Amino acid sequence: MLAKPEDAPLLRELFERYAFKTWLRDVEKKLTGDRSDEASSLDLAGSPLPQEVGRGDANLTSRQAGAIASSPTKTLSQETTDIQASISKHYECVVNEEDLDRWIKKIEQASLTAVDTETTSLDALAAEIVGISLAVTPGEACYIPLAHRNGEAQLNRDLVLTRLRPWLEGAAHAKVGQNLKYDTHIFANYGITLQGIAFDTLLESYVLESHLPHNMDSLAERHLGMKTIRYEEVCGKGAHQIGFDQVDLQIATDYAAEDADITLRLHLELWPQIQANPGLLYVYQNIEMPAMRVLGIMERNGIRIDSALLAKQGQQVGKRLLELEGEIHQLAGQPFNIQSPKQIAEILFGKLELPVVKKTPSGAPSTDEEVLQKLAEDYPLPARILDYRSLAKLMSTYIEKLPRMADPKTGRVHTNFSQATAVTGRLASSDPNLQNIPVRTEEGRRIREAFIPAEGCKLLSADYSQIELRIMAHIAEDENLMAAFAAGKDVHQATASEIFGIPLDQVNSEQRRYAKVINFGLIYGMSAFGLAGNLGIERSAAQNYIAKYFDRYPGVAQYMERTRLAAREHGYVETVFGRRLWLPEIKGSNGPRRQGAERAAINAPMQGTAADLIKLAMIAVEAWLEKEQLKTRMLLQVHDELVFDVPIDEIELLKAKLPDLMCNVAQLKVPLLVSIGIGDNWEEAH
DNA sequence: TAAGTCACG
DNA sequence: ACGTACGTGACTTAT
Numbered sequence: 001m002l003a004k005p006e007d008a009p010l011l012r013e014l015f016e017r018y019a020f021k022t023w024l025r026d027v028e029k030k031l032t033g034d035r036s037d038e039a040s041s042l043d044l045a046g047s048p049l050p051q052e053v054g055r056g057d058a059n060l061t062s063r064q065a066g067a068i069a070s071s072p073t074k075t076l077s078q079e080t081t082d083i084q085a086s087i088s089k090h091y092e093c094v095v096n097e098e099d100l101d102r103w104i105k106k107i108e109q110a111s112l113t114a115v116d117t118e119t120t121s122l123d124a125l126a127a128e129i130v131g132i133s134l135a136v137t138p139g140e141a142c143y144i145p146l147a148h149r150n151g152e153a154q155l156n157r158d159l160v161l162t163r164l165r166p167w168l169e170g171a172a173h174a175k176v177g178q179n180l181k182y183d184t185h186i187f188a189n190y191g192i193t194l195q196g197i198a199f200d201t202l203l204e205s206y207v208l209e210s211h212l213p214h215n216m217d218s219l220a221e222r223h224l225g226m227k228t229i230r231y232e233e234v235c236g237k238g239a240h241q242i243g244f245d246q247v248d249l250q251i252a253t254d255y256a257a258e259d260a261d262i263t264l265r266l267h268l269e270l271w272p273q274i275q276a277n278p279g280l281l282y283v284y285q286n287i288e289m290p291a292m293r294v295l296g297i298m299e300r301n302g303i304r305i306d307s308a309l310l311a312k313q314g315q316q317v318g319k320r321l322l323e324l325e326g327e328i329h330q331l332a333g334q335p336f337n338i339q340s341p342k343q344i345a346e347i348l349f350g351k352l353e354l355p356v357v358k359k360t361p362s363g364a365p366s367t368d369e370e371v372l373q374k375l376a377e378d379y380p381l382p383a384r385i386l387d388y389r390s391l392a393k394l395m396s397t398y399i400e401k402l403p404r405m406a407d408p409k410t411g412r413v414h415t416n417f418s419q420a421t422a423v424t425g426r427l428a429s430s431d432p433n434l435q436n437i438p439v440r441t442e443e444g445r446r447i448r449e450a451f452i453p454a455e456g457c458k459l460l461s462a463d464y465s466q467i468e469l470r471i472m473a474h475i476a477e478d479e480n481l482m483a484a485f486a487a488g489k490d491v492h493q494a495t496a497s498e499i500f501g502i503p504l505d506q507v508n509s510e511q512r513r514y515a516k517v518i519n520f521g522l523i524y525g526m527s528a529f530g531l532a533g534n535l536g537i538e539r540s541a542a543q544n545y546i547a548k549y550f551d552r553y554p555g556v557a558q559y560m561e562r563t564r565l566a567a568r569e570h571g572y573v574e575t576v577f578g579r580r581l582w583l584p585e586i587k588g589s590n591g592p593r594r595q596g597a598e599r600a601a602i603n604a605p606m607q608g609t610a611a612d613l614i615k616l617a618m619i620a621v622e623a624w625l626e627k628e629q630l631k632t633r634m635l636l637q638v639h640d641e642l643v644f645d646v647p648i649d650e651i652e653l654l655k656a657k658l659p660d661l662m663c664n665v666a667q668l669k670v671p672l673l674v675s676i677g678i679g680d681n682w683e684e685a686h
Numbered sequence: 687t688a689a690g691t692c693a694c695g
Numbered sequence: 696a697c698g699t700a701c702g703t704g705a706c707t708t709a710t
Binding site for chain 3: 337339340341342343392393396397401418421422423424426427428429430431432433435436520521522523524525526527528529530531533534591592595596599600602603604606607611639
């Protein structure tokens with residue numbers, strides 16, 4: 001059914017070559033061998049575990065052992081992890097060439113090496129490398145300090161990088177890491193192209209349990225029963241935090257070598273779990289692992305910002321904000337902080353005695369947009385506050401922020417695409433978030449004018465049309481809905497025609513608007529109450545629309561019910577490609593939370609399949625760009641949209657080929673549709 | 687650090 | 696009776 005994307009040959013080769021079964025058996029043998037020592041190793045609480053480095057820090061080691069000893073009831077896997085935890089540790093600090101040579105020999109011969117970098121910053125593009133850790137066998141790891149600033153002897157950074165380069169860039173040397181997208185950036189900062197990325201424990205955890213935390217401390221605890229040294233324990237936190245380059249080598253080694261060690265052990269635990277499930281294996285190998293590389297490229301590309309334009313907009317918006325502030329204080333009869341919901345509430349509901357429309361979760365009177373909109377029907381002040389709020393938002397979040405985030409040399413902003421944050425499989429964008437740039441209002445869209453193409457390029461935007469509704473038609477296999485898409489109908493118009501029982505060409509804009517709200521509601525697992533609230537109609541009327549919809553689209557009704565049942569039975573739901581979303585609360589006794597889980601269960605297969613599809617598209621498009629050696633660069637992904645810098649002479653080619661690539665990453669039971677926009681800024685291209 | 691709000695798909 | 700449309704990130708105030 002699915003046209004699988006071209007497997008990356010390198011990855012496939014690595015997976016086949018390093019099946020790990022033999023090696024796993026060896027490791028298991030070692031674990032079993034340790035089993036006889038289990039009782040005594042559990043008694044280790046209070047006495048330090050053997051370590052070459054860090055012997056002096058009994059605190060950390062005893063805390064680790066203590067955590068093991070206090071483990072509650074043990075499952076089989078818990079026993080395994082206890083044994084994992086009891087493997088003796090040998091962490092070395094590599095500060096001379098002899099040891100470096102020995103480790104290089106080790107990793108050259110290893111079938112798989114865990115790699116981790118320590119740096120000066122979480123900002124991968126700005127970070128400087130401080131050290132590298134490596135592990136090839138559980139319990140054995142090294143830390144190679146490169147830039148610690150406390151006078152302790154260490155190897156020269158450039159010498160080590162030069163010596164390691166052939167291995168780091170060697171595609172045949174299989175590597176595993178925790179979030180290797182980050183480490184790839186770090187090495188790229190020094191002109192080194194990390195290759196041979198075979199596994200990533202962050203993505204392994206994400207594919208297995210997207211709803212749980214994926215940081216190394218949590219993973220070690222959850223899967224290995226081990227308590228790890230936390231970053232704060234080494235560097236402190238808040239204002240007192242020091243850079244990793246200030247940390248003493250011995251402590252740095254304890255921490256950093258452990259990261260590589262834990263990464264390797266986590267992989268040995270997680271990878272078999274993924275292999276055991278074909279759907280998860282597909283998502284991991286063919287979607288997440290290849291997507292990681294594409295995301296790294298996009299992050300490095302960045303997008304060009306017109307800071308001068310934003311500065312000009314800042315002048316205008318700033319002036320308008322001052323005017324509004326004056327008017328608002330005038331209407332309120334006193335000055336107050338308009339940015340404080342609490343103070344707004346005091347003015348509106350206290351001083352002016354306006355009616356309270358709704359309350360916040362904590363019970364305070366709400367002053368959100370919906371409330372102010374309602375009050376604006378009868379009073380002048382709320383409308384002004386709304387104007388002020390929206391402009392203040394534009395000002396602080398975009399107009400002021402984006403220029404400060406731009407690289408002063410290139411004028412480009414580089415977002416971080418977080419691949420393991422959204423439980424549904426979507427990406428998340430942060431620092432800055434470029435997935436929530438305003439578009440819905442006239443004022444907001446002006447921000448998009450400041451996103452501009454590179455010199456000699458146009459911005460090209462390609463977005464999937466109605467992707468989630470198409471996926472709903474596919475999953476539900478609803479004849480009527482599939483037929484509407486097959487016929488190329490305007491789906492909201494078609495829906496209106498069905499629920500109002502009128503011919504397609506007699507649907508008016510109001511009816512279409514209703515149908516659109518209903519279609520969105522379906523994707524979100526709405527109730528009659530929710531629909532009524534959204535449309536401003538009686539609940540009974542909303543219920544009638546829903547009933548009519550399900551009457552005309554019975555496949556969709558069955559899908560909703562089927563999904564609720566499947567979620568309850570299995571505790572998870574799946575996308576078309578086999579991605580899982582676990583819903584621990586689906587069987588719970590907390591009614592509202594269970595219903596929330598049911599709505600998430602209905603939504604996740606659609607949102608998640610859309611996420612799968614666009615990731616496959618990104619992989620296919622990037623592969624094509626590279627194969628054809630084009631200069632077009634992929635810049636952004638906004639859930640159903642991709643944005644590119646396209647040189648003028650490649651525009652026609654992209655216009656012709658992109659929709660084709662994006663629509664054919666999979667063959668669903670409905671056609672996929674991609675529309676293209678081109679312009680001298682994101683607003684024009686959209 | 688939490689709460690409230692609002693930007694996006 | 697009870698809450699009530701899914702998924703995100705960022706900013707500001709207030710504690």
